[in-house]
Amino acid sequence: MISVEELDQIAETVRTERAQGRHQINVCVAAGCLALHSDTLKGALAERAQSSGISCQVRGVGCMGLCSAGPLVSVEPGAILFQKVKPEDADRVLDSLKAPPAKQHTDLRQTPFFKRQFNVVLENSGKIDPENIDEYIAEGGYRALFHALIEMTPAEVVQEVASSGLRGRGGGGYPTGLKWGTVAKAHGTIKYVICNADEGDPGAFMDRSVLESDPHRVLEGMTIAAYAVGASKGYIYVRAEYPLAVKRLERAIREARRLGFLGSKICGTTFEFDIEIRIGAGAFVCGEETALIASIEGMRGTPQPRPPYPAQSGLWEKPTLINNVETFANVPPIVRRSGAWYSAMGTPKSKGTKVFALTGQVKNTGLIEVPMGVTLREIVFDIGGGMPEGRKFKAVQTGGPSGGCIPEQCLDTRVDYESLKEVGSIMGSGGMIVIDDTSCMVNVARYFMEFCMSESCGKCIPCRAGTAQMYDILQRITRGQAGERDLELLIDLCDMVSATSLCGLGQTAPNPVISTLRYFKQEYLEHIHAKRCVAGECRMAATQAARS
Amino acid sequence: MKKKLATVWLDGCSGCHMSFLDMDERLIDLAEHFDLVYSPIVDQKIFPPDVDISLVEGSVSTDADEHKIKLIRERTATLVSLGDCAVTGNVPAMRNAFTVDSILERAFGDRPVTHPEIFQGLPKLLPRVRPIHEVVKVDVFVPGCPPSADTIYTLLRELLSGGSVDVARLTRFGA
Amino acid sequence: MTQAMEVKTLRIDGVDVSARADQTILEAARENNIAIPTLCHLDGLSDVGACRLCLVEVAGTNRLFPSCVTRVEEGMQITTSTDRLQKYRRMTLELLFAERNHVCSVCVSNGACELQALGQSQGLTHIEFPYRFPQLPVDASHERFTLDHNRCILCTRCVRVCGEIEGAHTWDVMGRGEKARVITDLDQPWGTSESCTSCGKCVEVCPTGALFDKSDVGTRARKHPEFLTYLNEMRGGQS
Numbered sequence: 001m002i003s004v005e006e007l008d009q010i011a012e013t014v015r016t017e018r019a020q021g022r023h024q025i026n027v028c029v030a031a032g033c034l035a036l037h038s039d040t041l042k043g044a045l046a047e048r049a050q051s052s053g054i055s056c057q058v059r060g061v062g063c064m065g066l067c068s069a070g071p072l073v074s075v076e077p078g079a080i081l082f083q084k085v086k087p088e089d090a091d092r093v094l095d096s097l098k099a100p101p102a103k104q105h106t107d108l109r110q111t112p113f114f115k116r117q118f119n120v121v122l123e124n125s126g127k128i129d130p131e132n133i134d135e136y137i138a139e140g141g142y143r144a145l146f147h148a149l150i151e152m153t154p155a156e157v158v159q160e161v162a163s164s165g166l167r168g169r170g171g172g173g174y175p176t177g178l179k180w181g182t183v184a185k186a187h188g189t190i191k192y193v194i195c196n197a198d199e200g201d202p203g204a205f206m207d208r209s210v211l212e213s214d215p216h217r218v219l220e221g222m223t224i225a226a227y228a229v230g231a232s233k234g235y236i237y238v239r240a241e242y243p244l245a246v247k248r249l250e251r252a253i254r255e256a257r258r259l260g261f262l263g264s265k266i267c268g269t270t271f272e273f274d275i276e277i278r279i280g281a282g283a284f285v286c287g288e289e290t291a292l293i294a295s296i297e298g299m300r301g302t303p304q305p306r307p308p309y310p311a312q313s314g315l316w317e318k319p320t321l322i323n324n325v326e327t328f329a330n331v332p333p334i335v336r337r338s339g340a341w342y343s344a345m346g347t348p349k350s351k352g353t354k355v356f357a358l359t360g361q362v363k364n365t366g367l368i369e370v371p372m373g374v375t376l377r378e379i380v381f382d383i384g385g386g387m388p389e390g391r392k393f394k395a396v397q398t399g400g401p402s403g404g405c406i407p408e409q410c411l412d413t414r415v416d417y418e419s420l421k422e423v424g425s426i427m428g429s430g431g432m433i434v435i436d437d438t439s440c441m442v443n444v445a446r447y448f449m450e451f452c453m454s455e456s457c458g459k460c461i462p463c464r465a466g467t468a469q470m471y472d473i474l475q476r477i478t479r480g481q482a483g484e485r486d487l488e489l490l491i492d493l494c495d496m497v498s499a500t501s502l503c504g505l506g507q508t509a510p511n512p513v514i515s516t517l518r519y520f521k522q523e524y525l526e527h528i529h530a531k532r533c534v535a536g537e538c539r540m541a542a543t544q545a546a547r548s
Numbered sequence: 549m550k551k552k553l554a555t556v557w558l559d560g561c562s563g564c565h566m567s568f569l570d571m572d573e574r575l576i577d578l579a580e581h582f583d584l585v586y587s588p589i590v591d592q593k594i595f596p597p598d599v600d601i602s603l604v605e606g607s608v609s610t611d612a613d614e615h616k617i618k619l620i621r622e623r624t625a626t627l628v629s630l631g632d633c634a635v636t637g638n639v640p641a642m643r644n645a646f647t648v649d650s651i652l653e654r655a656f657g658d659r660p661v662t663h664p665e666i667f668q669g670l671p672k673l674l675p676r677v678r679p680i681h682e683v684v685k686v687d688v689f690v691p692g693c694p695p696s697a698d699t700i701y702t703l704l705r706e707l708l709s710g711g712s713v714d715v716a717r718l719t720r721f722g723a
Numbered sequence: 724m725t726q727a728m729e730v731k732t733l734r735i736d737g738v739d740v741s742a743r744a745d746q747t748i749l750e751a752a753r754e755n756n757i758a759i760p761t762l763c764h765l766d767g768l769s770d771v772g773a774c775r776l777c778l779v780e781v782a783g784t785n786r787l788f789p790s791c792v793t794r795v796e797e798g799m800q801i802t803t804s805t806d807r808l809q810k811y812r813r814m815t816l817e818l819l820f821a822e823r824n825h826v827c828s829v830c831v832s833n834g835a836c837e838l839q840a841l842g843q844s845q846g847l848t849h850i851e852f853p854y855r856f857p858q859l860p861v862d863a864s865h866e867r868f869t870l871d872h873n874r875c876i877l878c879t880r881c882v883r884v885c886g887e888i889e890g891a892h893t894w895d896v897m898g899r900g901e902k903a904r905v906i907t908d909l910d911q912p913w914g915t916s917e918s919c920t921s922c923g924k925c926v927e928v929c930p931t932g933a934l935f936d937k938s939d940v941g942t943r944a945r946k947h948p949e950f951l952t953y954l955n956e957m958r959g960g961q962s
């Protein structure tokens with residue numbers, strides 16, 4: 001079993017190696033840059049360095065955030081960031097080790113995209129090799145676990161997390177400490193901890209990036225949670241579409257077991273806990289906790305009515321703590337530094353930071369982490385860099401298919417659970433899609449409804465048949481085949497489906513329609529009455545008569 | 549004053565009209581209160597204006613049906629969808645899961661056509677059979693296949709006297 | 724039941740009722756002759772809370788509760804039939820009628836169908852939503868029974884009775900959303916199913932004409948789902 005001293009030793013070794021003056025060339029090998037062949041680039045850099053006799057270390061690191069500028073390469077020390085690097089650029093990157101960086105590679109870290117961010121969850125992303133546990137340890141990794149296991153009682157851990165004000169990052173925003181406390185108090189000797197990594201919102205990749213860039217952080221968070229609630233077994237439910245995350249998690253679990261952070265006698269104590277990976281088969285609804293649990297149990301992933309809540313009766317009818325990737329990723333720094341430190345960030349009701357996947361029609365797209373309470377305007381126009389040339393901002397969509405579209409007049413809304421709800425959207429898991437004037441808002445609503453319709457599990461009638469009818473109506477509107485009556489039916493369905501559906505998927509499926517109707521009703525009416533799409537996106541069929 | 553009553557036969561089996569006639573001697577009492585101004589059973593080719601009540605049997609299946617029902621709607625105060633074909637599409641709409649071409653092919657494809665001229669001027673099948681209320685506004689819905697004579701009698705008696713009917717108490721889909 | 728069971732008192736539609744602590748709102752209501760419409764619920768099977776017809780209002784919250792899976796609580800004030808609930812119930816039924824091809828006039832269960840009867844009792848005379856007219860298959864490969872997907876409402880009574888009572892688990896559901904459908908074994912023709920015991924329980928519990936006995940065609944035969952409660956009693960389980 002590893003001791004705190006050995007932990008220090010590992011960290012020291014890594015630091016010494018780094019301090020030896022050798023340069024490090026960090027190549028992003030998270031999925032975004034990997035898709036742009038950053039692995040080939042990494043090979044080319046290593047080869048060129050070797051053949052030209054330059055002493056440096058070429059490493060693969062996790063996501064650096066500015067995915068739109070990938071593949072990204074950073075050079076340490078010096079904190080120089082190169083963007084859109086091709087294998088033939090290898091020499092130029094290597095040149096920067098000798099001389100001051102070439103002018104064309106201005107230090108991107110000084111741009112608003114990076115300067116306006118604040119990293120807690122992503123503190124190690126893009127800095128450490130996700131496939132090397134030593135590097136996580138060198139950044140203070142697994143200290144929190146030692147601290148919790150040796151110096152705190154489970155109740156104290158729950159208390160610390162509660163005092164941090166952390167709320168569920170999967171979208172619900174339920175106070176994490178409260179959830180942990182419920183599971184801790186639940187009767188039973190067998191309890192489970194589940195990490196929900198079934199991220200499925202269109203345009204969202206926060207959890208994937210955390211798992212690919214810093215997997216140990218999640219394992220450590222889960223292990224601390226298990227200690228706090230009294231669980232001895234954990235599952236990470238990852239979607240099959242994330243093979244790289246699965247591979248890195250598998251490796252991280254093996255390494256954590258080797259060093260005694262998982263298994264029996266963790267950190268030399270009597271605490272036992274192990275983690276198994278369960279791979280989802282691509283159903284969005286399995287992100288709903290009861291459906292996810294059914295899927296882990298080997299059954300069809302359909303939700304069940306709550307109560308009973310998983311905290312009382314979850315996996316195999318045992319008390320189960322289920323949190324999202326980002327929630328667990330917040331736990332080690334909270335335990336390491338204190339709940340008070342965490343709760344100093346953010347707004348009165350929404351503490352800490354939030355990771356967003358900023359996508360859509362905005363200059364800088366990628367992964368960002370901001371303190372709660374920043375405005376949407378800061379995110380879109382400072383961090384995101386605003387609209388591409390000649391385009392006009394129209395809306396920002398948060399919360400994926402359960403969320404809403406927020407128009408320009410609400411851009412000064414602060415990012416926190418309550419404020420986003422007030423303007424008709426939700427925090428959600430962190431998808432943030434910027435929409436400009438070339439997009440039709442009815443079509444945006446249609447897109448999300450199509451998603452909900454095909455991802456509905458089919459169990460309850462309102463969601464299964466209601467989303468299909470709503471999709472049909474939106475389809476008719478965007479084709480210029482709808483009448484006034486269709487709009488009435490659509491509004492009735494929004495109310496009925498959200499009020500009567502069994503699980504969150506159906507209950508929130510009308511949200512994109514409700515929010516676009518709230519802010520962009522004019523566009524709906526123009527499609528219906530004038531058969532006109534102001535964005536020019538919808539093709540109106542003149543033939544079929546509209547329903548009266 | 550007597551009300552102007554019309555009965556219309558779109559795409560249906562005429563069963564609803566049979567049910568109408570099944571009112572038997574009650575028709576004689578009812579007839580005190582209406583003039584039958586248009587019907588498959590009277591010799592009137594053009595749908596007249598200012599009709600008070602139109603009972604429409606059958607679904608909208610052809611371009612001719614669509615044209616007719618729009619005219620009827622214009623000229624009728626109270627439009628009644630009579631029977632399941634009018635209300636739901638019913639049996640005629642069972643072709644909706646298929647294309648018009650595949651249906652014509654299935655029905656006539658392997659038959660030799662000796663007199664192709666007989667097909668000329670036939671109404672064109674719409675891509676989809678629709679219940680009447682998907683095409684024009686309907687005031688009263690009377691499901692049933694067919695609605696019973698009792699149902700039609702109660703309905704007509706109330707409509708002719710200006711009353712209203714809780715149709716669901718009288719009949720249902722498939723009744 | 725020898726042990727004394729805790730009793731809760733509550734109010735349903737203005738009537739004071741008492742119920743055992745382990746009873747659902749639906750059970751308590753029906754014991755007191757208060758009717759709540761249901762489709763997926765069937766006495767003798769586990770509840771899934773899927774059809775949403777039995778939703779009721781509980782004072783103090785805007786949320787609606789499926790009465791088939793919500794346990795009674797002390798002091799609950801329940802309303803089973805507000806304008807809002809009735810509107811939702813009608814819409815739910817309309818969504819079902821529009822979803823597949825429910826042609827009552829030519830259905831083997833015409834006059835003996837729970838969907839049809841509910842439509843009438845909830846005051847439906849027509850369907851506001853456009854019919855979707857999907858193209859769906861009929862499986863008549865079993866020598867005695869037929870499965871007609873056009874008439875299936877996915878209540879999963881067949882799935883549950885086969886798994887929970889017969890123990891064969893021939894039935895299950897595949898596909899998602901509007902494409903979901905019941906299947907036998909691994910989506911193979913019913914007639915080739917090796918797990919099916921041909922007991923016919925699925926047919927008896929099916930609320931519509933989706934599952935029927937071939938010999939009943941043209942007879943307007945009623946189904947007899949009430950066998951379940953007797954069977955459970957005979958087996959010594961809960962009635």
